[in-house]
Amino acid sequence: MMCDAQYNALEVIPMPEFDTMQNLLTELRRGSLTLAVLGSLREPRYGYALLQTLQGQNIDIEANTLYPLLRRLESQELLTSDWDTSESRPRKYYTVSLRGKEVLKQLMKEWGNMQRSIEAICGEGENDGTDK
């Protein structure tokens, strides 16, 4: 019975803690979005198509985060862009630059290291970090 009660308490997260959870998730994902974007742009894509691709891969990203992020990565010269005016509506296509590819390689290496370290600390295969 005790276990049941504890389980239910975890399931029903009160409102303020729900917000905290959202903030933590947003923080955790922020850096990984750059990886996802750089990785998806090995071939040219325009904003909305990239958004759909990422969401199709279960990456939790909003349009209002992605579009500014694309511009920022372009200003950092990790992406190059091209306006395609051949169709009825002009579209801005983004591709990862040489520099972007190099950066992505290093970031992926760091990503792997980080994942190994965190798993070593928190315990591999544990769904929740509460008991060992």
Add this chain to the structure above:
Amino acid sequence: MEQTNKNLIERYVYDVARRLPEKDREDVKKELRANIYDMLPENANDEAVKKVLYELGSPASLAEQYRSHPRYLISPAYFDEYVRALKWILPLVGVIVMLIGFAVGAFDAAKTSATNIPFVISGVLSKGVSMGVSAAFQALVWTTIGFVIAEHSGEKKPKMGEHGWRVEDLPEVQNPKAAIPLSEGIAELVISILFSILGLLYCSGQLPFMMVFAQGDMVFYNIFSQSFLNMLVPFILVSMVLAIVQGIAKIKDRRWSVFVCVAVVAKSLIDMAITLYVVNQPNILSTEFHNFLVNSEVSEVFQMIPHLNGVNVVIIVFCVLVILGAVSESVKAIRNTVRAHVK
């Protein structure tokens, strides 16, 4: 697509772009417009457009995302110092100008020779308070402008040493007992300036000393000789300047710092020297008051007081008390300061 939809999209795109730097506007508009149309189904109705726009969020928040650097009037790097500066500049300027306002109000009242005392008092008070408040606002505005200019002149804070800061610059841990409440500095400033102004007015003959006789006749007497009063003026000014320095020190540092300690010790020792010099002057009393004393029963009492080397014992006792007071004040200040700096 309906015309109103297009209008909504244009208004949204415009509202985002106008918050961005000039050079980015056209490009962001073009791209955002294209993205919005991509997100809409063919022949989208009003509802679909609104849904997409709400999904993108408010124009202000989207523009914030597009700006790579957050905008500040005063950035976090300066904000701490800004608040710290305001904390001592505002009360100091407010109080000093309020006192000046009191003086201005009093002079105004003296000029019109108003006799309605409550009216004069309310006039003086309102003059002082209104000048003090407006000066505090002026100080707020100019301090803010100063910091904004410092922030945006591109002059980044000079970095100290190779790490950008130095361990040597860390402040000493403060003993809470060493704190001086803000009210103490302000109260001392107010009282000393008020009395200095009264003293100066008195010395310049603006405030006659009033004596009431038992018979009910009111007679004005100048107790002190004019030569004595003239000599007093520079001393009052010196004492007032010292009091202002001490008040500023206490309001600014709000703890027993070396600056506060030096100001307090200097003020009490110099005040002591002035007092000792002044009470030992000959011809302090005016001739009329001197004559009045000689002719009254009081003179007999005075004659009973013993003299030591030709000096009245009362004056000797007074001098000793003045010296003791000044020395104990200085010792207290030094002890407080030492205690504040010793862990």
